[in-house]
Amino acid sequence: MKPEIFYKHPKTLLNKGTGFLTDYTHSLNPYTGCSFGCSYCYVRQMPVSLFHEKEWGTWVHIKEGAASLLRKELPRAKAKGKVTIFMSSSTDPYQPIEFSANVTRSLLEVMIEHPPDFLFVQTRSPLVRRDIDLLLLMKDRVRVSMTVETDLEDIRKAFTPDAPPLSARFKTLELLAEAGVPTQATIAPLLPSSEQFAHKLRPLVQRVCIDDYFMGDGSGGKRTKKLGISSLYEKLGLREWYDPAAYRIVYDRLKSVFPEEQLFLSQEGFTPS
Template sequence: MKQEYMYKYPKTLLNKGTGFLAGYSHSLNPYTGCSFGCSYCYVRQMPVSIFRNAQWGTWVDIKQDAAAIVRKELRRAKAKGPVTIFMSSSTDPYQPIEHKEQITRSLLEVMVSDPPDFLFVQTRSPLVRRDIDLLLRLGDKVRVSMTVETDREEIRKHFSPEAPPIPARLKTLQLLAEAGVPVQATIAPMLPSSEAFPQLLHAAVNRVCLDDYFMGDGSGGKRTRNLGIQALYKQLGLEEWYHPSAYRIVYDRLRQVFSEDQIYVSQKGFEP
């Protein structure tokens, strides 16, 4: 998919944590837009996407001087109380363009020199492995949450053809964990998977978060329904996976491999 990149000069980057992220003092998005353009992404329904006049997944805005802005904002925020940051809430902080631009890396450098109380890094990109050196310096003040919605590549290609392959994500989780970075696998949104999925995850992590459209899109599944996601399940003849109780299929399978205190459901798995 052809990408359009624009440089933006924001005045602020740390936003107040609200709604699903109310457990955090702030959210932080190094980019606006997302090259992965997943079919089920709730951001498609948000003003940032609706008023863009360009298809979601075809554009990314690169936030210039991000490190300098966050350095200042972080100092100010810390003077007022504990600072917990969710990165990112409406984009992936490891966009393909991050290879070149290194906005996210520059933000991690700021946080290494002036650590927040906690940083949660949400991504589906293997590029996060590049920053193991910085993540290790944050110690137990960071957790990397890698989205792994399924173990079936044909399912991943059906719902999010532009997203990184599942094997590369599992390998990245393993590398991070072996290096000593706190990690979790996040099955969100849960897509149809095989019975062997929990074993694959168990080889890499000891903490899993499970979420679906109905618990996790902030509207009880309405936002996702408006995207016409059900049709994608129909095409595969897998409608039974698109249901508020379907998460139990995966939860019960996870319980055969993970202990109850290693499995987090929906919002709890994203909290600081």
């Protein structure tokens, strides 16, 4: 089902980095809402979702005039000191509608004009490959973090049926690496995966971040618990994966093929470094 598309004219675009994002001066969301509608998304328990009349995943607000607004805000922010931006904290910056709306691309173009000290792009969308030309212009001031929660497509479909297929995400990691864009694979939230997952990632990235519901939903797993995600694990016969210690399974597998200095847990994997 296609999401309903709305338009809004925000008064501000750069928000102060707080909570999980305290290492950043600002967060930036090109859209409000998210058409991927992942079952486990912590944003479902945030006001932007709770107070919206429509179900999370069924709507997206396009922020009109975003580039013009950023062109005013970014130089002002830079005049006050270092600027580090996390894009995005409560939506994916590469919504399917981005293919035609070009909001995120227009923001990247502004950042080429007024470079922040660091930009972290968090996405699960292969569409990010479209902007390799702009990302390369930012050199080491940017990192693309591609979400790959698992390497098992049947698991992906069970938890995130409307998200991009894993094969397209792996291919995007390959293309980003070949182009020379600083990139990491982000296993977040950690879902059940195979023993081969680490070997599939090894040729594609030099950094891997693992995060789960208990470390990374901003409430020690309480937001996720309210979503009733545990029942899906039980239905699939994978209850042991819904556990604070489950990340060790994947971490140990990764450690067998990656140097430990290339592995990061939760917040440390999202820092501007």
